[in-house]
Amino acid sequence: MRIENKKIVVDEYTTVSSVWAIPRGFRFRETDALILAHGAGTDMNDPMLSFVHESLARRGLFTVKFNFPYKEQGKKAPDIAAKLERAFRAVWLRVRDDERLQPRRLFIGGKSMGGRIASHLAAQGGEFAGLIFLGYPLHPPNQPKKLRSAHLGDISCPMLFISGSRDPFCQLSLLEQVLKPLKAPTSVCIIKGGNHSFRIPKQSGQPQESVWQEIVTVISQWVQRV
16 A cells, blocks of 8 residues: 555645555556545544545555645634535545546545535535445434435435444434435445444443444445445
8 A cells, every 4th residue: 555645726725635545556547446534523634534544445445535624724613515515526526637546436425524525515416436424414413303414315326324323413213214215325334332433332342443444344345336
C-alpha cells in the first residue's frame, strides 16, 4: 500500500486535505475506489475512520479520506450542507478524473454526517457504484419523528448501512421502515452492542479493534458482491 497526501481545491477560497491509500498492485481503470468522509465531531484522522481507510486499501480497495472545510480551518461547527456537498463533490471529481489512477468503479460514503452528505450527492444525480454509511444519522437523538430520509428515494445505486444496535441516531425499527419502499438495493449490517461510533461496552470483553475489523470485512465483501 502507498499513501499519498493531496490538497484538493474546492473553490477560489477553499482547499482541503486528503489522504489517498493506494493498494499494492493498483491497475489503472481496473481497481475500485471508495471515498470516505468524516463525522461532524471529528476529522479525517478519526481512529475508526483511519483504521477502515487503511485496512480496505490493504485488501485491494483504493480508499480516500478527506477533511471538510470547517475542520481544515480549525473550526468546531460544521459548514452548511451546500458547502459540505461542494467539498465532497470536489474530492469526488478529483479522484474520478485523476490521470494516473482513474478507478473502475467509484463508491462514496462516510461516518454519520459524512455519509449523509454522500447520499445528497447521489440523490442529486451523481453516478456512483454504491453508498456506504457508517452510522447513518437517520434522526437526532431521541427525536425519531425528525427523519433525514426524504431524499433516499431519489438514489438509484446500492446502499450499505452499518449501524450499532445502541445507536441513538438510528432506531433500527425505523430504519427498516424507511428502507422497505426504496427502489435501490439496500443491505444492513448491525454491530451488536455498538453505539453511534461503534463503541461497545467494556464488559463485552471484545477488543474495539475487532469491531472495526468486522466493519472492514463487511464493506470489502459488499463491494465485491455489488
